[in-house]
Amino acid sequence: MASSTTGPVVGENKVSGFIFGVIAWIVGLMFFFPIFWLVLNSFKTEEAANGDPVLFFTPTLEQYREVTASSTGLLSFGEAFFNSAWVVVVSTIIVMVLAIPAAYSLAIRPVEKWRDVLFFFISTKFLPIAAAILPLWILARDLGLLNTRLVLIILYTALNLPLAVWMLRSFFAEVPRELIEASQMDGASLMSQIRSVILPIVSPGIAATALLSFIFAWNEFFLAVQLNPVDGSTVPIWVTTAVTTRGLFLAKLSAASTLATLPVVLAGWAAQKRMIRGLALGAIK
Amino acid sequence: MKKSTESRSRQKMLVSLLALLALVAAACGSTADSVTDAASDVADEVTGGDEEEAMEDEEEAMEDEEEAMEDEEAMEDEGGDRPFDGETLVVALVGNPQIEDIATLTPEHFTAETGINVEFTFLDEGTLREVTTRDVNAGGEQFDIVQIGMFETPQFGAAGNLVGLNQFIENDPDYNVDDLLPAVRNGLSVDGELFSAPVYGESSFIMYRTDLIDNMPEAPTWEEVAAIAEEVNSDDVAGICLRTRPGWGDLGATFGTVLNTFGGTYWLANEDGSIGEAQVDQPEFREALQFYGDLYNNAGLQNLDASFNECRTAFDEGQVAIWYDATVAAGLLEEGNQAGNIGYALAPTNVTDTSGWLWAWTMAIPASSSNPDAAWEFISWATSEEYINLAGEEIGWASAPPGTRTSTYANPNYIEAAESFAQRTLDAMNAAPIDNPGTTPRPGLPGVQYVGVPEFQNVGTLCTEQFNAFFAGGSIDDALATCQEIAAAETVG
Incomplete structure (x- = not known):
C-alpha cells in the first residue's frame, strides 16, 4: 500500500520537475533575449541593426568607437564612467558603514522598540520619488548642491540605507547566539566580537547587500536627470546624450547601453556565488 | 572538488577585474579609440609596459601645458575682443x-x-x-x-x-x-x-501625394480636404493622417487649429485678460470635434496613438494620401520614399481666413x-x-x-535644397494668425494651437484624452461634458 502510494508521487515529481524546469528555461530565455539582442545589435552596422533581423553578420566595433569618442561640451563616456564610479562607490561604502552597526543593534542587541525603528526605516521608501522631487530640488538649490556629484551621493545613500538595514538585519539574526555568548565568555570586546565572530558569518550577506546597493545606485536615472543633468552626471544620463538622433541610431544606442550595463553585470557575475548564498541565507529561518 | 570550485571562482574574479580595468581604461582615454585598444593597454600594464606609458603621459601633459600657455598668451594679445x-x-x-x-x-x-x-x-x-x-x-x-x-x-x-x-x-x-x-x-x-531668440520655427500645412490627388486647392477649406480624403480613401491607402494621441502638444495642436477655424474656443477672455467662461459646451466646439472625429473615422488612418512620427512614417511608406501637420515635416519627407511626389497646401480653413499654427x-x-x-x-x-x-x-x-x-x-542655396516646400513654409508662417487665431478674443498671451495661459497644459491634455475616447467610439456628449467641467474649473471670477 505504502509503495503503491509513493510510486506515483515520485513519478509526478519527476514530471512536474521537468515541466517546471522547461518553464524556468523559457522564462529565463525570455528575460535574457532582449539583453542578447542588445549586445548583438551593438556589434552590427546601423544598416544591419535596422534591417531584417539576422543572427550571423560581420561584427564591428565601429559603434563602440563612435559612442565613446568624446566631443567638446558634451558629457563623455570617460567623465560619466568616472562620475558614476565615484558616486556609486562612495555612497555604497557609506551605506555599509551605517547599515552594519544599525543592523547589529536591531538584530543582536535589539534596542527598545526595535520593530518601530525597523518600520520607520522602511517607511521612508513608501513615498514615490517623483512626489518628493520638488522638495529635494529646493533643498539642493538652497544648499548649492544642484549640478554636483555630492547631491547624488547623499541621495543614493539615503535611498539604499533602509533596504540595506533590513537585509543586513535578517542576516545578522541568523548568527547563532551561542557563538556570540562564547566569544563574550572569552572576554572579546564588542569590536573584536563583530570583527572576528559576526562579520565572517554574515560576509555573504554583506556582499549581497553591497552589490544590490551598487546596482540600484548605478542604474538610477530620475534623480540624476533632475538634479545633475550636466557634465558632472552619471552613465545613465550619458546613454541618452551620447546617441545622436540624426539618421539611424539603434546600433549606437545598443553599444552605449551595453557599455552602461557591463560594470554591473561583471560585478554580479564575480559575486554570483556569494550573492546567491547571501540571499538564501536571509530567506531561511 | 571544493578546491576546483574555489579556483574557478578566483578565475572568474580575475577575468571580471581585468574586463572592468579595460572598461576603466577605455573610459579614461581621451578619445577612447576602441575597447580593443583599451584592452591591449591593460595587457601592456600587466606585462610591465606601464612605466613607459607613464613617461609618455607625462611628456604629453607637459606639451599640453605649453600649448595652453601659448594659447593664453595669444588670447591676452587679442585683448578686449574676447x-x-x-x-x-x-x-x-x-x-x-x-x-x-x-x-x-x-x-x-x-x-x-x-x-x-x-x-x-x-x-x-x-x-x-x-x-x-x-x-x-x-x-x-x-x-x-x-x-x-x-x-x-x-x-x-x-x-x-x-x-x-x-x-x-x-x-x-x-x-x-x-x-x-x-x-x-x-x-x-x-x-x-x-x-527668447528662435532656433527654428514651424507652422502647419497640408502635405499630399501628387500621384493620387490632382485637385487640391492651394488654400483649401476643411470641407474640400475631407471630400478629397474620402474620395481617395481605399483599403490600400488611407485618405488622411490626423494626430489622435492625447496631449496638449499632440492631438491638442492639430485639433486646436481646427477648433479655431470652426469658431470654437476653450474659454472666453475676461476684460483683464484672465480666463473667462468655459466654451466647450458651445455648438462651434461640438461641430469642430464632430468634424475631426468623422474625418478620422471615415477617411483617416486608423491609429488612435498617432502623432507626428507615426504619421510621418505612414506617409513615407505610402499608407496615406494626405497629412496635416508641421511644416518642418517637409524637409524629412523630401529625403524619403515619396520625394518628388509631394504637394503642399496651406492649412485648411472653415470660417476664418487662415488657420495654420505657429511654433x-x-x-x-x-x-x-x-x-x-x-x-x-x-x-x-x-x-x-x-x-x-x-x-x-x-x-x-x-x-x-x-x-x-x-x-x-x-x-x-537653401531655396535650391528646399525648393518644393520653402515658399509654402514661409507663406504658412506668415499667415499664422498668432494675434487673432479664431473668432473670439482669447485669455492670456497670444497663441494659435494653444491658449497662452499656464492652465492650458493640464486642460489641453485632459480634454484630448476625452476626445481620443470619442474617436474610439465613445460618446461625444460625454467627452464634451467632461472637458467643459475640466475647463470651467479654471475660470476666474
Whole structure:
C-alpha cells in the first residue's frame, strides 16, 4: 500500500520537475533575449541593426568607437564612467558603514522598540520619488548642491540605507547566539566580537547587500536627470546624450547601453556565488 | 572538488577585474579609440609596459601645458575682443538633429572665436520642459541658457523669469533682429520686449501625394480636404493622417487649429485678460470635434496613438494620401520614399481666413543666470543668419534651421535644397494668425494651437484624452461634458 502510494508521487515529481524546469528555461530565455539582442545589435552596422533581423553578420566595433569618442561640451563616456564610479562607490561604502552597526543593534542587541525603528526605516521608501522631487530640488538649490556629484551621493545613500538595514538585519539574526555568548565568555570586546565572530558569518550577506546597493545606485536615472543633468552626471544620463538622433541610431544606442550595463553585470557575475548564498541565507529561518 | 570550485571562482574574479580595468581604461582615454585598444593597454600594464606609458603621459601633459600657455598668451594679445574668455555656459536643449548640430559646430566656430566654453545637456522634450520650467521659475541657477518654446516664452517673460533681450540686441549691431520672421518675433515678445531668440520655427500645412490627388486647392477649406480624403480613401491607402494621441502638444495642436477655424474656443477672455467662461459646451466646439472625429473615422488612418512620427512614417511608406501637420515635416519627407511626389497646401480653413499654427523652439536666458552677457554671446551666434549659413555648409542645406529668418528664404542655396516646400513654409508662417487665431478674443498671451495661459497644459491634455475616447467610439456628449467641467474649473471670477 505504502509503495503503491509513493510510486506515483515520485513519478509526478519527476514530471512536474521537468515541466517546471522547461518553464524556468523559457522564462529565463525570455528575460535574457532582449539583453542578447542588445549586445548583438551593438556589434552590427546601423544598416544591419535596422534591417531584417539576422543572427550571423560581420561584427564591428565601429559603434563602440563612435559612442565613446568624446566631443567638446558634451558629457563623455570617460567623465560619466568616472562620475558614476565615484558616486556609486562612495555612497555604497557609506551605506555599509551605517547599515552594519544599525543592523547589529536591531538584530543582536535589539534596542527598545526595535520593530518601530525597523518600520520607520522602511517607511521612508513608501513615498514615490517623483512626489518628493520638488522638495529635494529646493533643498539642493538652497544648499548649492544642484549640478554636483555630492547631491547624488547623499541621495543614493539615503535611498539604499533602509533596504540595506533590513537585509543586513535578517542576516545578522541568523548568527547563532551561542557563538556570540562564547566569544563574550572569552572576554572579546564588542569590536573584536563583530570583527572576528559576526562579520565572517554574515560576509555573504554583506556582499549581497553591497552589490544590490551598487546596482540600484548605478542604474538610477530620475534623480540624476533632475538634479545633475550636466557634465558632472552619471552613465545613465550619458546613454541618452551620447546617441545622436540624426539618421539611424539603434546600433549606437545598443553599444552605449551595453557599455552602461557591463560594470554591473561583471560585478554580479564575480559575486554570483556569494550573492546567491547571501540571499538564501536571509530567506531561511 | 571544493578546491576546483574555489579556483574557478578566483578565475572568474580575475577575468571580471581585468574586463572592468579595460572598461576603466577605455573610459579614461581621451578619445577612447576602441575597447580593443583599451584592452591591449591593460595587457601592456600587466606585462610591465606601464612605466613607459607613464613617461609618455607625462611628456604629453607637459606639451599640453605649453600649448595652453601659448594659447593664453595669444588670447591676452587679442585683448578686449574676447571679454568672456574662459567662462563656461551650461545649456539645456532638446535632443533632436537640428539642435544637436549646434553642439557639433560650437567648439570650432564659437568657442574658438570667443573663448567661451559651452556645456550641453540634451534631454527629451518632456524632461526638458520639467527641468527648465522649474529652473526658470524657481531660480535654480542650473542653466545659463534654456531651450523653451513659443508657449512658454511670453508666459515666463511676462512673469519676470527671463532676461529681456532688447538690451543686448541694441548693443549688438551684428544681430539682425529685423530679419526675424514677424510672426515668430511677435510670438516671442511681450510689449515689444523679445524674451527668447528662435532656433527654428514651424507652422502647419497640408502635405499630399501628387500621384493620387490632382485637385487640391492651394488654400483649401476643411470641407474640400475631407471630400478629397474620402474620395481617395481605399483599403490600400488611407485618405488622411490626423494626430489622435492625447496631449496638449499632440492631438491638442492639430485639433486646436481646427477648433479655431470652426469658431470654437476653450474659454472666453475676461476684460483683464484672465480666463473667462468655459466654451466647450458651445455648438462651434461640438461641430469642430464632430468634424475631426468623422474625418478620422471615415477617411483617416486608423491609429488612435498617432502623432507626428507615426504619421510621418505612414506617409513615407505610402499608407496615406494626405497629412496635416508641421511644416518642418517637409524637409524629412523630401529625403524619403515619396520625394518628388509631394504637394503642399496651406492649412485648411472653415470660417476664418487662415488657420495654420505657429511654433518655434527658442533659446532664452533665465533671470537667475549668473552670466547673461556671455549667454547672449552664444545665443546671438546660434540664432544668427551666420549660423544658418554655417549649418547649411557644414551639415547640409536641407537641414539648415528653417522658419526663423526672412534671409533664409532668400538664400539661393537653401531655396535650391528646399525648393518644393520653402515658399509654402514661409507663406504658412506668415499667415499664422498668432494675434487673432479664431473668432473670439482669447485669455492670456497670444497663441494659435494653444491658449497662452499656464492652465492650458493640464486642460489641453485632459480634454484630448476625452476626445481620443470619442474617436474610439465613445460618446461625444460625454467627452464634451467632461472637458467643459475640466475647463470651467479654471475660470476666474
